[in-house]
Amino acid sequence: MTRYRLDIAYDGSGFHGWAAQTGLRTVQGELETWLARVLRLAEPPVLVCAGRTDAGVHARGQVAHVDLDLPDPDQVAATLTRRLRRALPEDVVVRRVTVAPDGFDARFAAIWRRYAYRLADGPLDPLQRHTTTAVRAAVEVAALNAAGETLIGLHDFAAFCRAREGATTIRQLQQLRAARLDDGRIEVGVRADAFCHSMVRSLVGALVEVGTGRRDAGWLAGLLGAGSRSAEVPVMPAHGLVLEEVGYPPDDRLAARAVEARARREEEQLR
Structure with missing residues (x-):
């Protein structure tokens, strides 16, 4: 078997998320279907x-891997890159397919994921309405950033996550910074080793509460000790969120990183 890396971008408006679900259009389902068609496989690969x-x-920067038992891996990668661009619907693009280096695992070898959430506290360009969330009150970016600094580091983000059985809510938040763009919108960049369900949208929702003056920074800092999902934290709409980039260690550290991350996940599930 040869492992291939796929670099993917998609407009999530027409998808029920990434994960394959029976009877629903998803990014994973769409891609697996077309991989099977292009390669003439009896069953879709995973x-x-x-x-x-x-x-x-x-x-904009999703990464995935797939294992295939086919001859001439370099030719397979080139063929997939070329043919998927022509075959896929217009709301999903596979930018490139490459033979993955030894030890690569799209999920467990990643060392960080970076998201961006875009807000408009003024008139919203209609052409941006599918990727930007409008908020009614003015947002003070400096106040938002000052409050966000209290969240940086290793914390239990249970107050900002939807609970999942056996899943930890402890995360290493590496960066959280907002900036006002030239067109007046606000972009909130968030980077962490990993994110739990709805975490980014909840973090931004809480920060907007502070940035608009409805809550103070002390309220936000206090949420870190909540231990469970807080009903006080608004979850921002999905359409303002974009997965921008995924980071990986050097090739000679990929296998070790994947082993470490998988072992940590198994340990958390046993607790």
Whole structure:
């Protein structure tokens, strides 16, 4: 078997998220179907992605891998890159397919994921309405950033996550910074080793509460000790969120990183 890396972008508007679901259109389902058609496989292969996105969430830098038992891997990668570009519907693009280096795992070898959430607190360009969320009150970016600094580091983000059985809510938040763009919109960049379900949209929802003056920074900091999902935290709409990039270690560290991450996940599930 040869492992291939796929770099993918998609408009999430027409998908029920990444993960395959019976009877629903998903990114994984669409890609697996077309991989089987292009390669004339009897059964669709299984794709593993770096981060499962929810329904309506977009991606510019999603990464996935697939294992295939086919001759001439370099030719397979070139053929997939060329033919998928022509075959796939217009709301999903496979930018490139490459033979993955030894030890590569799209999910477990990743060391960080970076998302961006875009807001408009003024008139919203109609052409941006599918990728930007409008908020009614003015957002003070400086206040938002000051509050966000309290969240940086290793914390239990249970207050910002939808609970999943056997899944930890402890995450290493590496970066959280907002900036006002030239067109007046606000972009909130968030990077962490991994994210739990609805975490980014909840973090942004809480930060908007502070940035608009409805809550203070002390309220936000106090949420870190909540231990469970907080009903006080609004979850922002999915369409403003984009998975921008996934980071991996050097090739000679890929296998070790994947082993470490998989072992940690198994340990968490046993707790």
